[in-house]
Amino acid sequence: MDVRFREVDPFNCWVWLRFSEIPSQGERNYVDGIFDSWYVIGRLGGFNAENLQVHEEAEDLSFMRYDNDDASSAMPALMHNMGQLEYHEEWARCWLDLGTSDGIGLDVLINALRQLNSDVVQLDQLLIGGVNEDWPVEDHPDSVFPNMN
Template sequence: MQVTFRDFDPFNCWFWLRFPNVPGQGERQYLEETFNCWYFLGRLGGFNAENLQVHEEGADVSWMTYDNDEAETSLLAVMHNMGEFEYQNEWARVWLDLGTSDGVGLDVLINALRCLDRDLLQIEELQVGGLNDEWPVEESEDRFFEN
């Protein structure tokens, strides 16, 4: 799976996925559930690089002391909204307002999609941000409101 970043606006971000073949209903379900789970964690503030205490501790976290005060003082990092998946031939796209979530969230998504690509659904390309000349975006205010 090739990953490409284009013009990136976290508050108005399209994710474009290209497949070698038109994905079937089961494959679409895997893809959409991957994004839905990722988005749900983002809505709950899970992608906050300012509070990665366990990660920063290293491999041995036995008897680690978790600092709740440090966790409370970190800024919120939450995603705001996600549109519906759309499909056109070998392409899929979805719009997100990533809010104040951190880049760690994008890494988590890319890692999950790489596993999905390897095990369940071949993904040729993931494009993060920008527009796709082959599939114009119609401006719609609907996607700016909470689902």
């Protein structure tokens, strides 16, 4: 799976997936499940790079001292909104308002889709941001900051 970033507006971002062939309903269900789960974690502030205490510990986690005060003082990093996945032939796309969530959220999505690519359905390409010329987009109805082009 080739991962590429195009112009990214975090408040009005399209994510594009190109499958090797038209996905079956079962394969679509897997993709939908990944995006839905990922969104719930982001909506609840799970992609907050300011509070990665366990990750930063990196060594033995036994008896790690978790700093609750530090966690409480971290600025919120909340994903704001996600549209429904749309499918057209071998393509899928999803509109996102990433809000104030940190880039780690996209890393988590990429990692999940890479594993899906290995285990379930072949994805040729993941494009983050931008627009495909052959599948035009309009301003998403949930967009707080519509495209001003």
